[in-house]
Amino acid sequence: MKLWPFSKRGDRRPLFSDQDRDNLRWFWRGYLKAKTPWLFLVLGMVMVQGLVYQQFISLTETGLRVIFENGDIGGLVRVCFMVMGIFTMRALMSFLVPRVSVWLASDAVLRMRQDLINHMMILDLAYFERTSSGDIILRLVNQAHDLSDFVGQTTVSAVRDVATVVIVSGYLIYKSPFLFLAAVAVMPFVPLMVRFVSNKIKHIQQSAENAMGAYMTGIEEMSNGMRTVKISNQEPVERDRLFKATAEIKDLSIRLQSAQALMMPTVDILSALVFVLIIGGGGYMALSGTSGMDGASIVAFMIGMALIFDPARRVAHFFVKLQASLVILDGVRSLFREVPNITNAPDAVGAFDVHGDIVFDKVDFAYAGKPPLFQDLDLTFEANKVTAIVGATGSGKTTILSLMARLYDADGGEVRIGGTPVNKLQIPVLRQSFSVVAQDIVIFNSSIWENIRYVKPEATEEEIWAAATHVGIDDLIRERGDVPLGPKGAQLSGGQKQRVAIARAFLRSAPILLLDEATSALDQRTEDKVKRALHDLSEGKTTVIVAHRLSAVTHADRIYVLDEGAVVEEGTHAELMEMGGLYAGMYGAQRQSYG
Known part of the structure; x- marks a missing residue:
């Protein structure tokens, strides 16, 4: 010493x-x-x-x-x-x-x-x-x-x-x-x-x-x-x-x-x-x-x-x-001294077509200090339809959602919604157009009721009950009442946390729905119930699903298969299975592992 x-x-x-x-x-x-x-x-x-x-x-x-x-x-x-x-x-x-x-x-x-x-x-x-x-x-x-x-x-x-x-x-x-x-x-x-x-x-x-x-x-x-x-x-x-x-x-x-x-x-x-x-x-x-x-x-x-x-x-x-x-x-x-790079452009607009297509046009992106993840990435998420992104861990699935919501800016190319580049939109206006169910669910040390209401503080009791009922967590609310959930929701199971997150999406009900591994922690019975709820939620919305469990995306109108930051296959579930490529191999392996 x-x-x-x-x-x-x-x-x-x-x-x-x-x-x-x-x-x-x-x-x-x-x-x-x-x-x-x-x-x-x-x-x-x-x-x-x-x-x-x-x-x-x-x-x-x-x-x-x-x-x-x-x-x-x-x-x-x-x-x-x-x-x-x-x-x-x-x-x-x-x-x-x-x-x-x-x-x-x-x-x-x-x-x-x-x-x-x-x-x-x-x-x-x-x-x-x-x-x-x-x-x-x-x-x-x-x-x-x-x-x-x-x-x-x-x-x-x-x-x-x-x-x-x-x-x-x-x-x-x-x-x-x-x-x-x-x-x-x-x-x-x-x-x-x-x-x-x-x-x-x-x-x-x-x-x-x-x-x-x-x-x-x-x-x-x-x-x-x-x-x-x-x-x-x-x-x-x-x-x-x-x-x-x-x-x-x-x-x-x-x-x-x-x-x-x-x-x-x-x-x-x-x-x-x-x-x-x-x-x-x-x-x-x-x-x-x-x-x-x-x-x-x-x-x-x-x-x-x-x-x-x-x-x-x-x-x-x-x-x-x-x-x-x-x-x-x-x-x-x-x-x-920390300066944000994601800011409103001087000519940022406060309105755009929230029901338009979401287009990635020759997008380049790399995380700081790391090799490029995307180079000339082209994607189209059609309005009012369900589009899924699947692929191995690290292939860039969640990054696509981050670029869409402008949590990061593309290094090259353009991300557009309804024809308007996202970097030309006012940030609050852009992000208010999304409902998100992410894999890293934030649960606060308050009641389930307050956790659901978090995304819409002005919501009525009827709206909150409707959102909770959609995902089958209403009985748990009645059982627990106002009891706090512990730090980071420690008193809830993984599936219960995801249902709280999905209930938030129902309550917010924005025109664009982003589902990032939304059913990954659910058992088969609960997943079937939640999938029906998500189907109701996605009606009339542009829905983007990121999933590792391919059974969650079989109903999608279009599926993109990513591998090391590039789209290697695209089509419906039936078309991809007929191709007999990477998607078909992944799907077959998962069905076998699930028994």
């Missing part, structure tokens, strides 16, 4: 990089600038807190003279009441400042979170396919919360401490410039130490954030795959994997704390040197009688320096924590 946080090589980069400054300007302009009057109010209350310490020093000096020189009991009582009064004022400010500052910070981070969510909603599907959910959760939850704490508490406390240092220092300079300058002669070592530590902290903090994101992703993968973990008896493997991640987080936390811990002892040693200078130098000045300072002045001066050093220590520590927070701020803003 590496306890010493620094490498032998050190770079002398500035405290704030250009990216740091840009991130701070972005956060200020976007989320704090509008609250400037409130920030001035907080600053005013903070200044009052600093003035209280200055007045306390002055009153302490007065009180000491009353005790040792005048012997005036009435004057002493007045001093005591004044001290009580000013600290009551400080107590009031100490109550108001955190409340106002936390409100300001929470409001800023709330709006930032909302902007993050809005921006995330417009990002392409490709972003979510290459980014782990742990990283997204880290930015939206942990890092946003850490920023709220830093802005609302740490930064305001640092401003208060700076105000205290400046105001008290100004008063001490007024009392004795020579003694103050002599006392703080060692203070330039503090910013040098801050600069020395800051770059290392940034590097360690970035590693810690990455490790935490990987840990959260690992937890999600373990939780989602627990059924497989249990069945395959792989609990020790999962335990070791998560233990390794937690050990890495522990190591990075120790290194980070080791770097931060250097600041406090440094300031403590400097504080001791300062007090030695005040006691020695101040005492000599008082004894010599040439400086105009007496014993009360020297004691008050020492109290003033003591009041400076605690805030100074916290300010030095603030700059250390600032480096970690700059990494967090950059992590949050990195989500905004």
